[in-house]
Amino acid sequence: ELKVEQNPLFLSMQEGKNYTIYCNYSTTSDRLYWYRQDPGKSLESLFVLLSNGAVKQEGRLMASLDTKARLSTLHITAAVHDLSATYFCAVDMEYRDDKIIFGKGTRLHILP
């Protein structure tokens, strides 16, 4: 069965700290997306990763993709309160049925 697993599912951290969210998936794919969702809002596209070794950075967030390990990471540097949100990874099943499969999401709460 195809699985996209994020961990942790919930993370409470202090401002100024660094942390990493992990996204593991169980099938071959070279494409992975990260999204952010604020409470009561829709999803906003953050990063598009399209090959092994891809790394994208925007502000305090950096995403990477290791297709051999079937692992993507979203690293948060010196967290600030505004980054509090739920973060989803989504795997593109390009070699199977071309669907997008989302992880359960990581709810990030940054304490001021």
Place this chain on the structure above:
Amino acid sequence: KAGVTQTPRYLIKTRGQQVTLSCSPISGHRSVSWYQQTPGQGLQFLFEYFSETQRNKGNFPGRFSGRQFSNSRSEMNVSTLELGDSALYLCASSSRTSGYNEQFFGPGTRLTVL
């Protein structure tokens, strides 16, 4: 460029009724996907339409159906509503011309079934 729009934003229905949700994609996008989001199951894929044809389908019962019009606008219909259909229904559009499927989401329709 205007974003993805969904109407209505909120709906309250009773069991057994049917409902139709509408989605207008970003101009030029020919792919529209629908997702159901619930606290327990997360984001689950319903179906994708591309150029008026259903391109993909998730594991939902036949009560969930959709269609796409020639202007790429899409509708989703749920018949014989059940309590468990209460959810946020999200529509996402994609151009699918760049070789990958980055999706842009609408604000969602919050459906409550009583």
